[in-house]
Amino acid sequence: MDWAKERRCCLGRVALVPTMGALHVGHLSLIELARMQADEVVVSLFVNPTQFGEVSDLTSYPKTLEQDKARCEALGVDVLFAPSADRVYAPDASVWIDEEQLSRGLCGGSRPGHFRGVCTIVLKLFNWVQPDLAVFGEKDAQQLRIIERMVRDLNIAVEIVRGEIVRESDGLAMSSRNQRLSKVARADAVVIYEAIELAKKWVEQGERSTEVLMQGVRDRLARVPSLIVDYVVVVDDVTLEPVEQLGSSALLAIAVKLESVRLIDNSVLRLG
Ligand code: AMP
Helix, strand or coil, X not given: CHHHHHHHHHCCCEEEEEECCCCCHHHHHHHHHHHHHCCEEEEEECCCHHHCCCHHHHHCCCCCHHHHHHHHHHCCCCEEECCCHHHHCCCCCCCCCCCXXXXXXXXXXXXXXXXXXXXXXXXXXXXXXXXXXXXXEHHHHHHHHHHHHHHHHCCCCCEEEEECXXXXXXXXXXXXXXXXXXXXXXXXXXXXXXXXXXXXHHHHCCCCEHHHHHHHHHHHHCCCCCCEEEXXXXXXXXXXXXXXXXXXXXEEEEEEEECCEEEEEEEEEECC
């Protein structure tokens, strides 16, 4: 990208915020974080086909380009990068980035090939934009840790900045997919946040067995009969390996389906 060379020669720090569009306040918080730490902010909007398993999930992914543009302009985004899929991938593309440890469980377990698609597109975006820093949300906790690992293992000169999860007023983590929920499912979806808050409370009250915590979370989620649990896990925050007893902190991660809409959420469980 000629733009990248020009900007890097003449202006200061460049930040990239990769997104799949349908921007909501969670995305905007990452843009604001980027704005605070860089002179130039680039937002990419690309619904990356190689990270989707089910075709229906890809085709039904919400697209709100005009609204996204207006939101980015209002936040002073310098460059909006929204390439078409045929510009991004050569028809005979044959080189991919595979992370082999952190991507084995959680979403990687249920969505084979997902993180291969994610790592490949993120590295391609880094090569295009050549940012000094890139901002990713804690909402996708596994993705964030995999990107950090990729940056470490491939010596990529990009600083990864973590953005906190932004929630709706009832606690549901903001997601582009939320708009696909019916009114009833949207109301039911709050059970995910309730379950997380309960788990935090049990930890505060002294519970250390992750099996007990996970079962408690599953029981709470079961209050919504139409909700299908993909996974409820408590894993080491760095290795993403299961832990049996809580040490100083661990990651509680949840993935469910409501009306065939996949929703994920997480929280770090901390002692003391
Ligand atoms: P997506 O468009 O869903 O691929 O997300 C693009 C970026 O926004 C990723 O780094 C996500 O982790 C982040 N993100 C999505 N939802 C939220 C949220 N509710 N709070 C903070 N960051 C988020």
